[in-house]
Amino acid sequence: MGRIFAVGDIHGNLDPLEDLLAKIPLDWADDYLVFLGDYIDRGPEPRLVLDFLMALKEKHPDRVVCLLGNHEWMFLRYLEGYGREIYLLNGGEITLAQFLEDGIIHVPTTYISFLRTLLPYWETDRYIFVHAGLRPGIPLKDQTLKDLLFIREEFIYSDYDWGKLVIFAHTPFFEPLVSPNKIGIDTGCVYGGALTALELPRVLFHTVSCRR
Secondary structure, eight states: OOOEEEEOOOTTOHHHHHHHHHHSOOOTTTOEEEEOSOOSSSSSOHHHHHHHHHHHHHHSTTTEEEBOOHHHHHHHHHHTTSSHHHHHHTTHHHHHHTTEETTEEOOOHHHHHHHHTOBSEEEOSSEEEESSOOOTTSOGGGOOHHHHHHOOHHHHTOOOOOSSEEEEOSSOOSSOEEETTEEEOOOOGGGTSEEEEEEETTTEEEEEEOOO
């Protein structure tokens, strides 16, 4: 395996995403690109971000890994008729507006199919990649989807050793969080911070500003 580049929460910010990918030294013959979820909601262009990721995944199916974030999970549940109020309270109206046709929300099956392929986590021999984190003391195979997508303090403040370094997003920091058992790379792009990619195994951070 070559290098791995993991990207934090995008939240509809297409320009920073394109700038970041132009900046990192990807070699598609050997490297992997892992997106840690939360591609939609809150930011200005969630549909275009999905278009971009879908095209990238189609072009490099064996090199691009797309994980499920809590916002993609809430979006799918909204479309199924569940949790509609909580989704709207979390910035979902921006995504829904971009799928509005003649006053009706219409999400083409290509988007739904893509969202349903998103992985709850991705594991290598050295790393575990997940959107939000892991519950301490529980093996990876026994983690609940709720914790994988939503957990915060119990994971962030834990020094539990899962046997591999955990790479996560979901909880924004001013700078990447680096500790012996985990690295957090959500640096608050949608709040005017930065979009960050972590290069492994060097533990090198690539960032672009998201200020508009």
